[in-house]
Amino acid sequence: MSSVKIGLLGLGVVGGGTWDVLQRNATEIARRAGRDIEVVAVAVRDTAKARALLGDSVRISTDAMEIVRDPNIDIVVELVGGTELAREWVLESIAQGKHVVTANKALLAKHGNEIFAAAHERGVMVAFEAAVAGGIPIIKAMREGLTANRIQWVAGIINGTTNYILSEMRNRGVSFAEALADAQRLGYAEADPTFDIEGIDAAHKLSLLASLAFGIPVQFSKAHIEGITSLAQEDIQHAQRLGYTVKLLGITRARPEGIELRVHPTLIPADSMLANVQGAMNAVLVHGDAVGQTVYYGAGAGALPTASAVVADLVDVARLLNAAPEQRVPYLAFQHDAMADTPILPMEEVQSAYYLRLRVDDRPGVLADVARILASAEISIGSMIQEPAGDHADIMFLTHEAREGAINGALSQIQSLPFVRSAVTRLRVEA
Amino acid sequence: MSSVKIGLLGLGVVGGGTWDVLQRNATEIARRAGRDIEVVAVAVRDTAKARALLGDSVRISTDAMEIVRDPNIDIVVELVGGTELAREWVLESIAQGKHVVTANKALLAKHGNEIFAAAHERGVMVAFEAAVAGGIPIIKAMREGLTANRIQWVAGIINGTTNYILSEMRNRGVSFAEALADAQRLGYAEADPTFDIEGIDAAHKLSLLASLAFGIPVQFSKAHIEGITSLAQEDIQHAQRLGYTVKLLGITRARPEGIELRVHPTLIPADSMLANVQGAMNAVLVHGDAVGQTVYYGAGAGALPTASAVVADLVDVARLLNAAPEQRVPYLAFQHDAMADTPILPMEEVQSAYYLRLRVDDRPGVLADVARILASAEISIGSMIQEPAGDHADIMFLTHEAREGAINGALSQIQSLPFVRSAVTRLRVEA
Ligand SMILES: NC(=O)c1ccc[n+]([C@@H]2O[C@H](COP(=O)([O-])OP(=O)(O)OC[C@H]3O[C@@H](n4cnc5c(N)ncnc54)[C@H](OP(=O)(O)O)[C@@H]3O)[C@@H](O)[C@H]2O)c1
Numbered sequence: 001m002s003s004v005k006i007g008l009l010g011l012g013v014v015g016g017g018t019w020d021v022l023q024r025n026a027t028e029i030a031r032r033a034g035r036d037i038e039v040v041a042v043a044v045r046d047t048a049k050a051r052a053l054l055g056d057s058v059r060i061s062t063d064a065m066e067i068v069r070d071p072n073i074d075i076v077v078e079l080v081g082g083t084e085l086a087r088e089w090v091l092e093s094i095a096q097g098k099h100v101v102t103a104n105k106a107l108l109a110k111h112g113n114e115i116f117a118a119a120h121e122r123g124v125m126v127a128f129e130a131a132v133a134g135g136i137p138i139i140k141a142m143r144e145g146l147t148a149n150r151i152q153w154v155a156g157i158i159n160g161t162t163n164y165i166l167s168e169m170r171n172r173g174v175s176f177a178e179a180l181a182d183a184q185r186l187g188y189a190e191a192d193p194t195f196d197i198e199g200i201d202a203a204h205k206l207s208l209l210a211s212l213a214f215g216i217p218v219q220f221s222k223a224h225i226e227g228i229t230s231l232a233q234e235d236i237q238h239a240q241r242l243g244y245t246v247k248l249l250g251i252t253r254a255r256p257e258g259i260e261l262r263v264h265p266t267l268i269p270a271d272s273m274l275a276n277v278q279g280a281m282n283a284v285l286v287h288g289d290a291v292g293q294t295v296y297y298g299a300g301a302g303a304l305p306t307a308s309a310v311v312a313d314l315v316d317v318a319r320l321l322n323a324a325p326e327q328r329v330p331y332l333a334f335q336h337d338a339m340a341d342t343p344i345l346p347m348e349e350v351q352s353a354y355y356l357r358l359r360v361d362d363r364p365g366v367l368a369d370v371a372r373i374l375a376s377a378e379i380s381i382g383s384m385i386q387e388p389a390g391d392h393a394d395i396m397f398l399t400h401e402a403r404e405g406a407i408n409g410a411l412s413q414i415q416s417l418p419f420v421r422s423a424v425t426r427l428r429v430e431a
Numbered sequence: 432m433s434s435v436k437i438g439l440l441g442l443g444v445v446g447g448g449t450w451d452v453l454q455r456n457a458t459e460i461a462r463r464a465g466r467d468i469e470v471v472a473v474a475v476r477d478t479a480k481a482r483a484l485l486g487d488s489v490r491i492s493t494d495a496m497e498i499v500r501d502p503n504i505d506i507v508v509e510l511v512g513g514t515e516l517a518r519e520w521v522l523e524s525i526a527q528g529k530h531v532v533t534a535n536k537a538l539l540a541k542h543g544n545e546i547f548a549a550a551h552e553r554g555v556m557v558a559f560e561a562a563v564a565g566g567i568p569i570i571k572a573m574r575e576g577l578t579a580n581r582i583q584w585v586a587g588i589i590n591g592t593t594n595y596i597l598s599e600m601r602n603r604g605v606s607f608a609e610a611l612a613d614a615q616r617l618g619y620a621e622a623d624p625t626f627d628i629e630g631i632d633a634a635h636k637l638s639l640l641a642s643l644a645f646g647i648p649v650q651f652s653k654a655h656i657e658g659i660t661s662l663a664q665e666d667i668q669h670a671q672r673l674g675y676t677v678k679l680l681g682i683t684r685a686r687p688e689g690i691e692l693r694v695h696p697t698l699i700p701a702d703s704m705l706a707n708v709q710g711a712m713n714a715v716l717v718h719g720d721a722v723g724q725t726v727y728y729g730a731g732a733g734a735l736p737t738a739s740a741v742v743a744d745l746v747d748v749a750r751l752l753n754a755a756p757e758q759r760v761p762y763l764a765f766q767h768d769a770m771a772d773t774p775i776l777p778m779e780e781v782q783s784a785y786y787l788r789l790r791v792d793d794r795p796g797v798l799a800d801v802a803r804i805l806a807s808a809e810i811s812i813g814s815m816i817q818e819p820a821g822d823h824a825d826i827m828f829l830t831h832e833a834r835e836g837a838i839n840g841a842l843s844q845i846q847s848l849p850f851v852r853s854a855v856t857r858l859r860v861e862a
């Protein structure tokens with residue numbers, strides 16, 4: 001069979017890795033795919049750098065759109081990043097009847113619904129395994145491996161940078177700022193780490209996982225997002241003493257009233273699978289009604305792991321190049337005409353257990369007052385530790401599950417108690 | 432689109448679970464598959480029991496072959512077990528041009544090559560996600576999710592019964608016999624547990640995983656198999672003190688000289704992912720050259736988790752019912768005409784680190800003699816602990832990696848030393 005012709009947009013970390021994997025494992029890949037996968041054109045800005053890597057066999061262009069419109073190309077692989085140019089290239093690829101593979105979670109979080117609709121209309125594939133959790137085949141697992149299930153919830157460590165920082169904060173006792181600086185020095189965090197440390201990148205990915213889980217459109221704008229920038233070393237230590245580890249989790253869960261969609265630092269039991277995911281590694285827990293709990297673990301980023309996912313998509317797409325659309329797996333796991341309009345719950349309606357830390361005057365009656373406020377909001381306390389520190393004391397509570405709205409109400413009352421010395425710290429807890 | 436018609440052979444644990452999942456999640460499944468999946472006929476021995484479960488809508492027969500030959504049926508789902516009748520039904524289904532889904536690892540370990548060859552010839556699919564690690568989509572991950580990789584090794588906890596027993600032996604300090612009796616009482620082990628505790632079931636599954644990893648025919652008969660029946664509580668305890676946990680692993684690894692294929696109790700670091708897989712759960716670690724280490728975790732057996740895998744296969748097969756064969760994923764990940772004849776290494780050629788326990792007379796010079804034998808076989812010692820116990824002593828060694836043949840030679844020399852009191856215990860160690 002003739003080779004499948006690829007146009008590669010971008011030859012950076014992931015694009016370079018993809019080129020590399022396609023070269024060195026060409027035989028292995030063809031033995032599986034049944035045909036060769038051949039990169040025929042590459043778009044970059046710096047052609048000299050690209051030429052040095054690619055040699056003479058491949059056409060290099062600084063005009064991505066020209067490659068998108070090249071009639072010889074079967075699949076466009078978008079590995080540039082960004083949401084505006086990438087959107088134009090992807091939509092034009094689709095309009096040209098080409099299939100698309102992308103690692104761009106920001107693009108799909110923002111423009112996924114538009115892109116999938118256009119692709120559906122035109123009858124082409126858009127594959128994005130590399131957009132979530134790098135080399136872990138989590139899109140495939142959720143889209144194809146768990147089709148028998150009503151998915152109940154998904155919780156993932158889906159940002160390696162923040163997991164690296166949290167691992168360092170826990171294992172070495174350093175502050176957030178120090179861990180971030182280390183991560184930047186070692187290449188685990190970018191010069192501008194905002195998307196990672198503010199939880200935005202995780203939320204991009206989570207909004208895709210939620211669609212795969214529940215058959216809803218991509219709704220990044222409705223996600224509740226908290227990063228790790230204000231996480232204090234002392235809370236990590238208190239958590240540890242209470243038997244928990246703090247991780248930045250993306251959580252999406254089906255409730256009778258709607259779907260929870262949230263990214264925030266979370267206390268999870270220290271002996272749970274996710275708690276033991278160290279450094280820049282990723283892991284996703286998926287709970288289905290038939291299968292129960294499953295976990296998928298691996299490298300969430302990096303040239304070769306991400307390329308592993310890009311190339312797996314290429315093999316899938318190559319196989320089904322000329323298949324009828326109904327023979328292909330739907331973009332977001334559910335048939336395009338069978339998507340649900342289940343609402344995303346506002347954060348006030350979310351249910352969670354909580355960790356609370358209060359700095360208070362160290363005098364009798366304080367605990368009673370706080371406990372009374374929690375009780376009247378029907379928030380029950382699971383455990384408590386109190387730590388005197390000179391003239392004040394720190395009190396840490398773990399609550400049972402409660403509505404976020406109820407906690408917010410109680411916290412604003414507690415905050416205004418005269419003996420509460422500073423802002424109450426609140427973190428969510430997953431069992 | 433019209434529904435896909437299923438003939439179900441067997442309505443026991445997995446068959447009943449499959450029926451159950453197809454009923455209760457019918458809407459969800461059709462929203463993904465794009466069409467209904469309908470069980471139209473079921474084969475059992477006891478029709479009254481089946482009728483009570485199925486109601487009147489489904490044809491029930493005691494003649495599986497009659498269902499296999501029913502021209503209305505698109506997919507035969509073999510959930511009876513055994514290797515002789517099942518082989519006949521599956522081969523006849525294929526001859527009839529029907530697709531097959533099975534959970535039967537014993538069948539595929541023994542007759543897989545024959546079955547896949549027949550299916551290839553006839554152009555039908557044979558899917559077997561449920562045959563390895565129950566609900567974990569490990570077949571899909573290896574066959575489709577990691578196609579970019581040269582797989583380097585696979586190590587799995589792929590038998591829940593033995594993992595339950597080993598977890599109990601470690602956590603509660605009970606003997607193998609006691610843990611087995613508990614497992615039987617709780618339904619984690621069958622009345623005749625031989626296949627599980629002797630490692631045969633794990634080896635069935637491992638031989639399938641090795642084919643998916645390396646593109647070789649199924650070669651169960653060449654697997655080295657050791658079960659857990661002679662594992663002593665004291666070795667579990669010594670392992671723990673050395674920082675290890677004992678698990679029954681299936682290991683397959685590509686070496687320059689050939690492929691290792693082996694099931695045996697194995698010491699693995701106590702903080703590794705696999706060491707923390709408790710009870711009857713399963714987990715498989717796959718190491719690829721691009722993706723690095725990935726791990727897949729979940730329930731390895733039980734009605735609903737196994738049904739989750741069966742139904743996922745049904746959705747896949749339903750989608751590609753009328754696709755061209757080249758549009759389908761190859762049975763064993765690699766194209767039928769691109770399989771390799773890489774040899775399976777005899778156990779003597781396998782490389783491993785080892786744990787050795789010797790009971791010896793407690794007198795000077797003993798350690799020196801043993802160390803000299805190991806040294807002259809070029810086996811280097813990583814660590815050693817010695818435990819005096821009255822007039823004798825137990826010595827435990829951890830060696831660095833060595834050839835199994837070299838260890839065998841050294842052990843037979845050590846065994847014949849006059850001061851060695853009983854059979855030397857040897858367990859393999861994975862880093
Ligand atoms: N890095 C990871 O580990 C990872 C993991 C998962 C997903 N992703 C996603 O993968 C995508 C690529 O990330 P990356 O880390 O590979 O980025 P990168 O290293 O910055 O590479 C970007 C590439 O795009 C090229 N490029 C930029 N603007 C272009 C333009 N206007 N026209 C043509 N080419 C242009 C660059 O060429 P020049 O070098 O010539 O400027 C470079 O080759 C992003 O969507 C990212 O979110 C990355």
Ligand SMILES: NC(=O)c1ccc[n+]([C@@H]2O[C@H](COP(=O)([O-])OP(=O)(O)OC[C@H]3O[C@@H](n4cnc5c(N)ncnc54)[C@H](OP(=O)(O)O)[C@@H]3O)[C@@H](O)[C@H]2O)c1
Nearest residue numbers: 441442443444445474475476477510511512534535732733
């Ligand atoms: N159990 C698990 O968790 C699990 C997990 C993974 C894979 N598997 C595999 O799945 C398969 C089925 O296992 P299972 O545990 O479900 O077995 P099971 O509970 O013993 O059920 C076997 C079923 O097959 C029927 N059957 C037996 N002989 C038959 C015959 N000659 N003709 C027609 N029907 C016949 C039985 O019917 P009657 O009841 O009427 O006799 C029963 O419905 C096996 O290959 C097993 O290895 C099982």
